[in-house]
Amino acid sequence: MPAPAGRTRTGTAATALAALLLLAACSGTTRGDGDDGGPGPGAGPEPTAQADPDAPLRPDLSVAFLPKQVNNPYFTVARGGGERATAEFAGTFKEVGPSEASASSQVSYINTLTQQGTDVIAISANDPGAVCGALNSARDAGAVVVTFDSDTRAECRDLFINQATAEDVARTQVELIAGQIGGAGEIAILSATPNATNQNTWIALMEEELARPAYADIEIVAVAYGNDEDEKSFQETQGLLRSHPDLAGIVSPTTVGLAAAARYLSGSEYAGRVALTGLGTPNQLRQFVHDGTVESFALWNPADLGYLAAHAGAALASGRLTGAEGETFTAGDLGEFTVGPDGVIALGPPTVFDAATVDDYDF
């Protein structure tokens, strides 16, 4: 599932930059082999050791974040959370990653991290299968692997930190739009690309949610696709408003689409007449919340996601967790989390931002 927040367009970066990044990756701390003597979590695909919730956190843990793509604002925020968590357990933090979010681009970075004896690898996978071999080699070498934002196949990692379940995302957005249009009227959806898996899952679940009797007066009249491009999202928003004059609201479960639709609505004759909500970042939408174009919108906090991923990694590496269902652990100031089936930890329902709270966040 591609990162739904931030620009998901694949960044085409210079080969020069890629070379620089490679250099940066290579010049990271090279740790000796002797550093891996701690109470490891039972390296290898199956967790064999018993979890000891009271085990002391290992000192000097090296934590590496491997986002889908560096220089992506969404992952920059997630990295901030990871850094904060790592500072709390006094580990060393670094981020490496490709400049382009292609399927196999992360493999060489994983191999480098393995050679460096990294303890915790937190990765948002560009492809569920392409990185599996490299991740399993890393685990054989003693690393623990936590996926966040975008999972790999379950057998290639120890834990997956799910930013929000699809049901939660769909339900929250339906609640928001229903509240904003007074529980009745025509709504439209402005999505990313027509074949974006996560978007389509959310749309299907929103349709299910809207089928409930409580929402009988709300009808989805159109789904438009802005391809996560500003101009296309503008044009699709215009198209929706032209072809459906009675439109009461638009839901855009993608940050690019929501920001573009907000920018369009705020400068058009439809401002204040058509409700708008969806998934977006506070920084992108602050302006439009304050000028009344957007009443409220939702998103998980990527900083919390990175924070939880780093803490979960530390707990795994210290033996507090093995990744088995039902285990619990405390992730700093986020409180206690329980491991669900398939080694998935859910961050919780998305945060809703409105005029009163939007200024409390910076991402």
Next chain:
Amino acid sequence: MTRAHPRELGVLAALLLLIAGTAAANPRFLSAQSVRDLLLSAAILTVLAAGQTVVVLTRNIDLSVGSVLGLAAFGTADLLATHPGTPLPLAALAGITIGALCGALNGALISYGGVPALVITLGTLYVLRGAAHSWAAGRQINAADLPRPFLDLGTATVLGIPLLALLATAVVLAVALWLHSYRSGRELYAIGSEPAAAARAGVPAGRRIRTAFLLSGSLAGLAGVLYAARYGTVDATAGQGMELQVVAAVVVGGVAIFGGSGSVTGAALGALLLTCIGSSLAVLRVDPFWQQAVVGALILAAIGLDRLLTTRLAARAARTAPEVSRAG
């Protein structure tokens, strides 16, 4: 210049046909807001197309414009976000200067290096995008970070016409005047028609080509400033992939891809036509899977029509060759 402009007329006809057809299906397509939106949407592409026309006329191509736009958009937005007191003309000038530097780099590499523009600008496309990524370092500049008057530029209207559209029109008229009435502008056609003959006639090809790239870069810089004002959300990916839309607009607008013929008004009409296609398909609610195919088919149709007209004209010219002098 007594010759009619069948290419421009063809594009204009296609544009009117498209507008009439869409309006027949949905009359709201012609509402004042809708027309304003259309002009606004076409403005940035038009500015880029004007610069690209000048380059293509000389039998070159500038593929780096999307990256130049991105770099200039981020630079301008970053300047305004970190120094909110910057006067807007100065910020705009900064963006244009970034573009001009990129254009000068392209022009110098091409004319002094003797390497085809396709290769050089393909290289700078990546290098400049990489520069934008390393400058931005993952940051995104949002509407709330930018001064209100700057953002208002993106939506302001003068007598009901979007300011951005007026700016784009001014750019097109200025470039058209240069190409039409100035010696240096006319010489671009000579370089593109027959480089060897132009060289014998004493046209300073290297200097003219450097000027063309400088202009294309500067206009891409200006487009970057307009982009930041219009969208309010800028990160290192701004304008990514736009170069192909620009080339499409220029080609659809009747500028010969091998240089030497075409006009900037045609390219502007091409930009308007492409934008209009996007808007119409959205209003007509065409299946999104088909939208790109439709755009591609229209490009092919435009080129097919162009080819047909060219061969017809050539045939007619051959029949009446002795009497008719063919002005450029």
